Amino acid sequence: MTFLLHRWYAAAWNDEILAGEPLYRRILGHAVMLLRDADDTVTALPNRCPHRFAPFDRGVVKDGTIQCGYHGLEFDYAGRCIFNPHGDGKIAPNAHLKPWPLAERFGMQWIWMGDPALADPSLIPDYGNVFNPELKTIRRYLHTESNYELVADNLLDLGHTAYLHGSSLGSRAIIQSERKVKRIGDDVVYELDAPGGEAPPLFQEVMPWYRNAKVDHWMTSIWRAPGQIQQQIAFATAGANRENADILEGLHLLTPETEKSTHYFTALSRAFRKDDETVDRTLYEGGKKAFTEEDFPMVEAIQREIGDRDFWEMRPLILSVDAGAVMARRILKRKLDEERGATEAA
């Protein structure tokens, strides 16, 4: 296992979990069921009956009650076993479903897969910049058949954009840009400055005032373990006062499904053309295309080549573009070792 347990993971956007319609999603290898009750409370329970491991998606889950389709054990949305139709009907203490702690923040549900006693919602990083109500935010859920560290590597390096995303997110300006990587606490901060170049095609499309123009383009990405990347993407007319820049606030949240597959949540917020739905659509579809048609096929091909091998034992060549990814992988490795050590000590 290469998963940190004592972390909040993005589990679902709020609107993915409808009242009366459970969302079944494997998270860190566990079959999870996300439920919204009539009072709008959301809970995360195992999608697996404790009796004989039947998945509840073969039963009846609605109106605040989960009925196993195999033997009719019933549970409420808090996981309590409330009805045993068999024998004397007694309910054993281990009949209850153990909920995973959830916290609602920024329009999404965050799940804690480790020791519930340690699940402090204040540990969820502050992404208020992205989910600022003054801005217009678009959100996406995507899925890829690759390990979450490979996806984080991809997000932490912008050197690939000119090659993989030439017609969408990349530009020659980015590749020639100056970049700095630094470590602040356990975060990795990646800064890029591309002055006087062209804006990437997708951004020219939604900010036509930068079309065919000299543009100052700069970005800051902050990686946090285990796989959260916040991005500030800025544009200004070349040489103009950067305080008047057009800024997009982006967020990428990676939640391991298994060792070789990842749930991928992204948000992108803007102050410009907030009410123009064509901009929403363009950013939504353009980003989706870049991820699913450009990044994922590449990262998934790499995942297949790696197979079950260890990434470092394959001795990758390190380039300057990898400074952020390597730093992040080292921090993550240390945290995994620490967590394992703490678990074994306890």
Next chain:
Amino acid sequence: MTFLLHRWYAAAWNDEILAGEPLYRRILGHAVMLLRDADDTVTALPNRCPHRFAPFDRGVVKDGTIQCGYHGLEFDYAGRCIFNPHGDGKIAPNAHLKPWPLAERFGMQWIWMGDPALADPSLIPDYGNVFNPELKTIRRYLHTESNYELVADNLLDLGHTAYLHGSSLGSRAIIQSERKVKRIGDDVVYELDAPGGEAPPLFQEVMPWYRNAKVDHWMTSIWRAPGQIQQQIAFATAGANRENADILEGLHLLTPETEKSTHYFTALSRAFRKDDETVDRTLYEGGKKAFTEEDFPMVEAIQREIGDRDFWEMRPLILSVDAGAVMARRILKRKLDEERGATEAA
């Protein structure tokens, strides 16, 4: 391996093995070929040439002779190598196919996969109650992608019928019924009594005199290692003399194909409406639907969730409905340990 070797396993219904048409079936992991010769003798041979392991189903098997499709070695239906077209034509002692002992009983072929010296047909349990010529018997062969113990668990617990088989084999009366489980020797005996309720839909259909009526319904199931479950299913008008009951004699024989798949033979016999073929069809199709559309998808989903893990190490919650299944699993476990011990000692 979790298979008992020194047991008779149901291999095929007689009518599955036609003269001149070998039946290829994997049993306890072995590629088996069941053959009927012109004199109606049936033999079980490896479907694998001893020379280079070519499957005989790529050769020519007919008229009492098995010719390997690769090099033309020929065998008779007793497994004797009778022709070596190569070199001096000599036939080495290890060229012969080692037949597995077979015994014909109750209209089916039983196979012994262990030491042939121990293959005593009198060890086949007496299922004369089911295969009573006075009764009308329907027979079925089905197949499921799940371990045979999971299927036996299913058959040994009737608590699931109201949930999984609400429209076919289940009833509220069954779920509220009194049940007793006891051990008699190494058999598990499961008794259920559901007085004054409704008959399950499938039985109302074939015994219309119980439609919309108060019915006394009772059942006895007897499990025998490794996976044989005999059932007596009885109905009588509520409060009437139970000696006049309508009784169905059922049998379920589970033969492992692999660790994760099972051959499933069932028989169901009745004294009522013996000549009415619509009853045959209703019972055949109704039972088939209950197994293949209700039980198997559930048990196969559980098998996938379990994967390669050990059932007990997953710590299932034990309910009263499991009394029989748990008792059976323990007896089977002890027998497996005994057989392994005996093998290692020898």
Next chain:
Amino acid sequence: MTFLLHRWYAAAWNDEILAGEPLYRRILGHAVMLLRDADDTVTALPNRCPHRFAPFDRGVVKDGTIQCGYHGLEFDYAGRCIFNPHGDGKIAPNAHLKPWPLAERFGMQWIWMGDPALADPSLIPDYGNVFNPELKTIRRYLHTESNYELVADNLLDLGHTAYLHGSSLGSRAIIQSERKVKRIGDDVVYELDAPGGEAPPLFQEVMPWYRNAKVDHWMTSIWRAPGQIQQQIAFATAGANRENADILEGLHLLTPETEKSTHYFTALSRAFRKDDETVDRTLYEGGKKAFTEEDFPMVEAIQREIGDRDFWEMRPLILSVDAGAVMARRILKRKLDEERGATEAA
């Protein structure tokens, strides 16, 4: 691994590698890319960027340059990294792709997967008899999902032809033929003499003068480790002077793709009807059919039955037809042990 490293393996026919169109082929488990430059020089490079293991087939490979599709590293066809678009553009010594030695001989490219210092092209066996410019040669590339030793076994035994290839390459004469197997150095020489019988159907078709005639048919096959089988196939009117025989010179080169799949190169040369393209087509299609519809399905069924087991631990029955195959397997085993020993000592 059961592959000899210090051997030349057939990698591709020359005409499979077009200028500007790289050929991607997995060889001995490695992702290989075969490239032809404008000067007609062919090189073999890893189809895997040393940076992050992206396959180059997702990049741009043309005009003597290999550009990784992920981060734009560029290489020339000799494997030298010639451009790093990132940072200071420096190129680390381990950024270069390590080419595998190639040698062009007999119209094909031979690859050396072991220590390049030992790659002496003079070690390629002399197949000038087959690739004799006086003869007309047809060539084939085929692929099978089975281990290369199983395919070599098949080629080294002609006892199977009457059974598997009755309507193509086999004859009763072959099965009744006298055969001799001898070892010459580390080669296995297999000789067959079938005088006064019928020619196999495919050969009757292309040499109509042997139709419905008594024919002397003889063959010599020479196996060389790890999997090269040269064949001389001769026909003459029964009793005639064998010096006037019609001779086909055949070659079979087996290159492991993985432990369970094989690249299969064959050539067949003749002096008769050299300019008749219908003969080319008949031999090409007839041989292809025999391999892909007769041999491969059999050998692949055997591969599936064997699975991950060791062939010898399954205790195959040895027949006279296996004399050559067994001798070859033993020589190969010894060579594998020697190579492993030498590697461990070094």
